[in-house]
Amino acid sequence: MIVMKFGGTSCGSAEALKRVAHVVRRAQADPAAHEVVVVVSALSGVTDMLLGMAEAARTRSRSVDDMLAQLHERHATVCHALGLGAQCEALLEPLDVLREVLPGIWYLRELSPRSKDFVVTHGEVLSSRIVAAFLTAEGVRAHPVTGWDAGIVTDAQYGEAGILEETWTRIPQQLPLATGSVPVVTGFMGQTLAGERTTLGRGGSDYTAAILGRALGASEIQIWTDVNGILSSDPRLVQGTFTLPELTFEEAAELAYFGAKVIHPKTIEPAVHAGIPVRVLNTFEADHPGTVIVRGPRRTIRQVVGMACKKGQVILALDSSRMLAAEGFLARVFAVLERHRVSVDTISTSEVSVCMTVEPKYEPALRSATAELETIAHVEIRPGRAIICCVGQGMRERPGTAGKIFSAVHQADVNVEMISMGSSKINITFVVRDEDANTVMRELHARLIAIPPEPLPG
Ligand code: ADP
Ligand code: ASP
Ligand code: MG
Numbered sequence: 518m519i520v521m522k523f524g525g526t527s528c529g530s531a532e533a534l535k536r537v538a539h540v541v542r543r544a545q546a547d548p549a550a551h552e553v554v555v556v557v558s559a560l561s562g563v564t565d566m567l568l569g570m571a572e573a574a575r576t577r578s579r580s581v582d583d584m585l586a587q588l589h590e591r592h593a594t595v596c597h598a599l600g601l602g603a604q605c606e607a608l609l610e611p612l613d614v615l616r617e618v619l620p621g622i623w624y625l626r627e628l629s630p631r632s633k634d635f636v637v638t639h640g641e642v643l644s645s646r647i648v649a650a651f652l653t654a655e656g657v658r659a660h661p662v663t664g665w666d667a668g669i670v671t672d673a674q675y676g677e678a679g680i681l682e683e684t685w686t687r688i689p690q691q692l693p694l695a696t697g698s699v700p701v702v703t704g705f706m707g708q709t710l711a712g713e714r715t716t717l718g719r720g721g722s723d724y725t726a727a728i729l730g731r732a733l734g735a736s737e738i739q740i741w742t743d744v745n746g747i748l749s750s751d752p753r754l755v756q757g758t759f760t761l762p763e764l765t766f767e768e769a770a771e772l773a774y775f776g777a778k779v780i781h782p783k784t785i786e787p788a789v790h791a792g793i794p795v796r797v798l799n800t801f802e803a804d805h806p807g808t809v810i811v812r813g814p815r816r817t818i819r820q821v822v823g824m825a826c827k828k829g830q831v832i833l834a835l836d837s838s839r840m841l842a843a844e845g846f847l848a849r850v851f852a853v854l855e856r857h858r859v860s861v862d863t864i865s866t867s868e869v870s871v872c873m874t875v876e877p878k879y880e881p882a883l884r885s886a887t888a889e890l891e892t893i894a895h896v897e898i899r900p901g902r903a904i905i906c907c908v909g910q911g912m913r914e915r916p917g918t919a920g921k922i923f924s925a926v927h928q929a930d931v932n933v934e935m936i937s938m939g940s941s942k943i944n945i946t947f948v949v950r951d952e953d954a955n956t957v958m959r960e961l962h963a964r965l966i967a968i969p970p971e972p973l974p975g
Pocket of ligand 2: 524525558559564565640704705718719720721722723
């Protein structure tokens with residue numbers, strides 16, 4: 518059994534959805550694949566549109582009727598272009614719920630995280646209905662299934678919900694295979710035990726695919742997108758990137774976490790747990806082998822195989838001579854951050870200073886934590902920073918990677934504000950100003966990645 522997930526980039530237009538149908542039909546005809554479970558994202562742009570609509574209803578900045586009409590139009594255009602005109606209104610029936618909910622938000626001028634999740638789930642609910650109807654019309658019998666009907670149960674952390682253990686037993690019960698009809702499951706969502714809809718975080722449809730893959734014992738999880746697999750760097754920032762044919766789970770997780778948007782970081786976890794290979798493929802170039810993410814070491818590698826970049830981050834720098842030989846210093850710092858619910862991404866320390874990075878969404882919380890932190894150390898908050906992450910298993914085997922990286926950064930004449938190396942020893946991460954990030958990325962890609970691979974010693 519394989520799980521095939523199609524992202525928003527594959528579900529943007531009727532043309533793209535025709536490619537999707539082709540890919541699914543081909544997989545189904547392959548005797549090695551046996552069963553296929555499809556996971557879909559919302560049509561491209563629709564998740565942002567729904568979030569904007571909910572917010573605009575709260576602030577009463579746009580007419581609810583206009584927004585609903587626009588959303589209807591976006592989906593109806595695709596239905597008609599796919600030849601589903603006759604079923605269009607039936608397929609778009611879930612819009613009726615939004616016709617009730619959005620005026621409620623408008624009336625109350627209130628949008629809780631729970632209501633926001635409820636609104637935003639409609640993107641995938643609509644796309645799964647359209648995709649299932651189109652597959653059926655193309656001769657591949659299919660039916661839409663919501664994430665909650667498929668058995669995904671989560672905590673109540675709206676916007677970024679975590680999976681509960683019950684999920685693993687519910688999915689095999691609630692998503693029967695071999696029914697002769699392909700389930701088209703909504704990505705990115707589940708429900709709490711109390712039955713409230715939740716979402717799994719932006720880009721979360723990849724995560725849904727991995728959860729289903731693990732629960733159903735898939736032989737492969739396929740992430741279909743609009744590029745030929747995981748590339749050596751972000752193609753929008755660096756020229757001359759190329760497909761990485763094979764990556765280890767650790768390498769892919771590091772790249773994803775530090776901004777390789779092509780795959781959701783959490784995807785990796787259920788797949789690793791079950792040892793299921795994840796393949797990243799291109800809907801628009803279906804014969805390209807893409808990238809396979811596997812366990813264990815690879816044979817022919819470079820020291821650095823890929824790079825990712827996360828801009829707009831915030832540095833928190835703490836300086837204190839009191840830190841010298843004082844036990845409990847870091848514990849006090851983290852206790853303050855925990856009270857203000859600030860989550861730290863990277864950290865580096867010396868005898869008298871600690872430097873960490875946090876996501877921009879925590880900047881207000883950091884500012885309100887400043888007074889407390891100032892009782893412990895001198896505090897500096899520096900927004901507008903980019904984390905650059907160089908990843909490669911080869912770093913573990915061969916010395917000198919850091920030297921090469923920082924001499925390339927030096928060539929680019931850029932100031933590095935913080936450096937850290939993960940305990941897995943397969944990534945070197947450093948922070949520069951946002952405006953310097955592209956130059957550094959290009960320089961590093963040219964010097965360390967776009968070079969012929971060397972076999973491992975021994
Ligand atoms: P989907 O809608 O299929 O989930 P995403 O937009 O989430 O697609 O991810 C695909 C995009 O990720 C690509 O179009 C590409 O521009 C971007 N991207 C960033 N870094 C990388 C990388 N290292 N490899 C491949 N794509 C990347
Ligand atoms: N539609 C959701 C988003 O845009 C989930 C996904 O596409 O994976 O974040
Ligand atoms: Mg994505």
